Each structure stands twice: as structure tokens, then as C-alpha cells.
Amino acid sequence: xEISARTEAAQKELKKLExxxxxxxxxxxxxxxxxxxxxxxxxRIQAQIQAExxxxxRxxxxxxxxxxxxxxxxxxxxxSRQTAQLNxxxxxxxxxxxxxxxxVADARLPPSRFSGTNxxxxxxxxxxxxxxxxxxxxxxxxxxxxxxxxxxxRNNRVRIEAYDADAAxxxxxxxxxxxxxxxxxxxxxxxxxxxxxxxxxxARAVQITVSP
Numbered sequence: 147x148e149i150s151a152r153t154e155a156a157q158k159e160l161k162k163l164e165x166x167x168x169x170x171x172x173x174x175x176x177x178x179x180x181x182x183x184x185x186x187x188x189x190r191i192q193a194q195i196q197a198e199x200x201x202x203x204r205x206x207x208x209x210x211x212x213x214x215x216x217x218x219x220x221x222x223x224x225x226s227r228q229t230a231q232l233n234x235x236x237x238x239x240x241x242x243x244x245x246x247x248x249x250v251a252d253a254r255l256p257p258s259r260f261s262g263t264n265x266x267x268x269x270x271x272x273x274x275x276x277x278x279x280x281x282x283x284x285x286x287x288x289x290x291x292x293x294x295x296x297x298x299x300r301n302n303r304v305r306i307e308a309y310d311a312d313a314a315x316x317x318x319x320x321x322x323x324x325x326x327x328x329x330x331x332x333x334x335x336x337x338x339x340x341x342x343x344x345x346x347x348x349a350r351a352v353q354i355t356v357s358p
Contacts (some may be wrong), residue, residue: 157204173342176351179346180344181227192296195212204206211321211342216225221316226335232263233262233263234261235268236260236265236358237305239258239299240258240260240299243295243298243299244295246294246298247291247292247294247295248291248294250294251287251290251291251293251294252290253287253290253291254267254288254289254291255267255291255292255295256269256270256288256291256292256301256354262333262352263357263358264312264356264357264358265356265357266353266354266355267292267353267354267355267356268349268350268352268353268354268355269285269323269350269351269352269353270347270348270349270350270351271347271348271350271351272284272285272348273285273288273323273348273351274319274322274351277315278315279315279318279319279321279322280322281322281326285323289323289326289327289330290291292327292332292334292354293327293330293331296327296332296356297331299356301358302336302356302357302358303336303337303338303356303357303358304327304332304336304337304338304352304354304355304356304357305337305338305354305355305357306320306324306337306338306339306352306354307320307321307339307340307341307352307353307354307355308320308323308339308340308341308342308346308351308352309341309342309344309345309346309350309351309352309353310343310344310346310351311343311344311345311346312343313341313342313343314341315341316342316343316344316346317339317340317341319341319351319352320339320340320341320352321339321341323339323352324337325342326338329333
């Protein structure tokens with residue numbers, strides 16, 4: 147009976163220990179789960195903060211890009227407006243110089259067009275002798291008017307380009323016109339002359355580009 151009682155008491159004590167151990171394991175598991183939950187919540191909050199910061203930076207970058215684009219567009223409009231005003235002023239100045247030159251030279255300037263701030267004159271083949279580089283009477287009158295015009299616009303640079311199927315003839319014509327302009331008072335260091343192999347027409351044998 148005494149051994150049986152002891153055995154029964156030991157079994158009870160063992161069950162109690164097992165229950166205590168199980169409760170401890172449950173408690174440990176609960177604590178682990180709580181720590182894991184807290185860590186997950188911390189990471190969630192951190193990720194949210196990072197996402198909000200990234201969105202804030204994105205919005206700032208977008209705002210800066212929009213502001214920069216607006217500034218560039220404004221500058222572009224200003225530049226375009228200033229360019230248009232400059233071109234208009236250049237055309238008005240050229241028209242006044244044209245009128246003065248034709249009065250001074252008592253001769254007509256050849257037709258011209260504008261490309262940006264450059265004025266481009268076109269001289270017909272009637273300015274030269276047939277198959278030659280000598281200037282005709284019409285060519286000499288053109289030189290008088292051009293020389294007067296170029297001396298009114300003193301700072302302009304002049305590029306003379308002559309055209310003919312014969313490149314050598316085109317070069318002689320360009321140099322002949324340059325020499326005539328220099329003799330009429332246009333500084334030689336402001337002029338460049340070149341001949342190009344290309345079709346010369348009645349309307350265009352020489353092209354003169356006047357640049358500010």
C-alpha cells in the first residue's frame with residue numbers, strides 16, 4: 147500500500163510537471179507569436195513610412211520637373227519672340243539700307259530673301275558675258291548697288307557663291323564679282339568667294355549671302 151501510494155503521488159507530480167511544462171511551452175509560443183506580430187507591425191510601419199517618403203520625393207521631383215519645363219517653355223517663348231523681333235528689325239534695317247543704296251547708286255539691287263538674320267541676294271546670268279567671267283553693263287550696275295548697300299551695312303560679312311557646270315568658270319565669276327565689289331569700296335576681308343559646279347540658270351548664276 148505504501149509503494150502504491152508513492153507511485154500514485156509520483157504520477158500526480160509528473161502530470162503536474164507535464165502540465166506546467168505544457169503551459170510554459172504555450173506561454174513561450176504565445177510570446178514568440180507576439181514578438182513576431184510586433185516585428186511584422188514594425189516592418190509594416192517602416193515600409194509605409196518609406197513608401198510615403200518615396201511618394202513625397204516623387205511628387206517633389208515631378209513638381210521640379212514641371213517647374214523646369216515651365217521655365218524652359220517660358221525661355222523658349224522669350225527666345226522665339228526675341229528672335230522674331232531681331233529678324234523683323236533686321237528686315238526693316240535692310241529695307242531702309244536697300245532704299246538708300248539704290249538712291250545713292252542710281253541702280254537697282256538684285257532680288258533677295260531672308261533666312262533667319264541672313265539676307266541672300268540672287269544674281270542672274272545676265273550679269274556676265276556668255277561663257278565668260280566679265281561683268282556686263284547690267285552686272286556693273288548690280289555691283290554699284292550692292293557696293294553701296296554693303297558699305298551702308300558696314301559690319302556685315304559677305305559670301306559669294308557662283309554656279310556653273312564648269313566649276314573653274316564658276317570660280318572665276320565669283321572672284322570677278324568680289325574684285326569688282328572691292329574696287330567699289332567694299333573691304334576685301336569681309337568677303338569670301340567660291341565657285342561651285344552646279345546648274346546656273348537665267349535666274350541664278352550667283353548667290354550672295356550677307357550675314358550680320
